[in-house]
Amino acid sequence: MLGCSQRALRDDIERRLQGRAELTVRESGGGAVLTGPWLVSVSVVLPQEHSWVCNGLIDSYRHLGQLHVGALKEFGVAARALPPQELPRTHEASAVSTVNWACFGGLSPWELVNAEGRKLVGLAQRRCRTGVLLVAGTLVGPVDWALLCDAMGHRQHEPLLRHGTVSAQEMAGCPIEPERLAALLTQRLERELLTTRT
Amino acid sequence: MTGITLSPDAWKDIDPATEALLDKWLVAEGDTVRAGQTLANVVLVKANQDIVAPDDGRVEKILVPAGETFAQGKPIAVLKELT
Numbered sequence: 001m002l003g004c005s006q007r008a009l010r011d012d013i014e015r016r017l018q019g020r021a022e023l024t025v026r027e028s029g030g031g032a033v034l035t036g037p038w039l040v041s042v043s044v045v046l047p048q049e050h051s052w053v054c055n056g057l058i059d060s061y062r063h064l065g066q067l068h069v070g071a072l073k074e075f076g077v078a079a080r081a082l083p084p085q086e087l088p089r090t091h092e093a094s095a096v097s098t099v100n101w102a103c104f105g106g107l108s109p110w111e112l113v114n115a116e117g118r119k120l121v122g123l124a125q126r127r128c129r130t131g132v133l134l135v136a137g138t139l140v141g142p143v144d145w146a147l148l149c150d151a152m153g154h155r156q157h158e159p160l161l162r163h164g165t166v167s168a169q170e171m172a173g174c175p176i177e178p179e180r181l182a183a184l185l186t187q188r189l190e191r192e193l194l195t196t197r198t
Numbered sequence: 199m200t201g202i203t204l205s206p207d208a209w210k211d212i213d214p215a216t217e218a219l220l221d222k223w224l225v226a227e228g229d230t231v232r233a234g235q236t237l238a239n240v241v242l243v244k245a246n247q248d249i250v251a252p253d254d255g256r257v258e259k260i261l262v263p264a265g266e267t268f269a270q271g272k273p274i275a276v277l278k279e280l281t
Contacts, residue, residue, distance in 0.1 A: 004239070004246050005221045008265075029221075029241035056210030057245040084211065108244050127208075127247040129234075 003030040003103070003124070009152075017151045028135050033103040038141040038167065040181050042068075044134045044189060052193075053125075053132040053155070058084055058109050061123045065110030067192060068121050068124050071184050072138070076172040079120050084109040099157045102148065103137065104165045112138075118166040137147040139167040139180045151174035199258065201273030204240055210269045212239060213228065216226055218242040229257045231277070255279040274276035 002009065002025045021034070036042065044064065046053050049066055053060040065081035072079050087107060099105025103122040107113065112121035119139075126133040143165070149158040167178050201243055226229055231251040238249045255277040257280040262274040 003241075003244075005219055005241050027246060028244065029219075029246045030244040057208065057243060058211040059246070060245075124244040124248070127245055128236075129250070154266065 001026055001162055002032050002036050003028065004126075006032060006101070008196060012153065013151050016153060018111075020050075021151065026124075026135070028126040028133060030084070030099060030101040030122065030124040031099075031101050031105060032148065032152055033122065033137055034143055034145075035137075036144075037178055038139060038143050040138045040140055040178050040185065042134075042136045042138075042182075042185055044193070046132050046134070046193075048127075048129075050132075053127075053134070057125065057127065060125060060134065061108070061110035063192070064136050065112060065121065065123060067188055068112055068136060068138060071167060071181065071188050072120075074184060075168060075176050075181065076174070077120075077168045077176075079112040079114055079171065081112050082107060092191065096101060099154070099160050099164070102157070104139070104143075105145070105157070105161055112173055114166045116166075118164055120166050120168065120171070138181065139165055140176050140181060141167050141169045143167070168196075173180060174197055179185045200255070200277045200279065202249060202252065202254060202275045202277050203271060203273050204242070204268075205246075206271075208242060208247060212243060212270070214270060216243065217269050219267050220262045220264050223260065223264050225257050227257055227260050230280070231255060231257060234253065240274075249274065251272065251277060253277065253279050 007025045052063040121138045124135050143160040145158045220237045221241050222246045233253050236248045258278045259276040262268045
């Protein structure tokens with residue numbers, strides 16, 4: 001799945017994929033991501049005046065990031081959402097180089113990382129006059145980074161993405177069923193959004 | 199003439215060195231547009247958002263082509279208001 005600004009790459013990627021995966025382009029920004037059973041995605045649409053999204057686009061990521069921190073904690077995953085002021089420091093401290101074309105190749109405000117700064121949850125959004133779409137993706141299990149890098153024409157980046165990311169399963173030290181995480185996130189979203197309408 | 203910009207609200211809490219990407223133009227130079235009409239999509243900190251026409255008018259000049267980035271406050275196009 002490509003970010004909206006990557007749509008021009010579509011034909012080249014289709015050619016390299018040779019049918020190994022379906023290719024789609026999402027409405028929100030950010031880089032490419034490989035979806036599958038290893039990724040639990042969340043999409044939330046809110047009115048512009050909702051308290052989660054009415055304080056600017058950076059703050060709009062905060063609530064969804066923190067909700068993920070709480071949900072993952074129940075699975076024994078001790079991740080944290082990165083406040084914007086910590087981003088430069090994290091980049092410097094991390095051994096991970098930024099891979100601009102990949103969602104999980106860089107860090108943005110309120111995305112989730114482990115203690116070493118390896119990325120666990122990516123965030124993006126789409127803002128328009130009728131509302132705000134927030135999206136999140138959690139790496140639950142191992143990802144075929146080689147396939148993604150090959151499709152994007154950047155095979156050399158596979159080690160960077162592998163070392164720069166971490167899955168919930170790896171952090172918990174045991175298997176995590178994507179369906180269980182999805183169910184818990186749904187439950188928490190319902191609870192939060194019903195109590196914070198505006 | 200009015201310079202069309204991404205609203206200051208959209209740049210709230212964003213590092214001044216950060217630039218937005220002009221993702222897609224939905225109008226062309228010479229097009230007549232209505233106030234509130236979406237003119238372009240831009241991406242800033244992984245957020246895709248619309249830039250809308252502030253008034254009725256004609257798109258006189260596009261200053262930032264699709265695929266290029268722009269800084270806070272920089273006009274991306276010039277709108278000539280209809281009188």
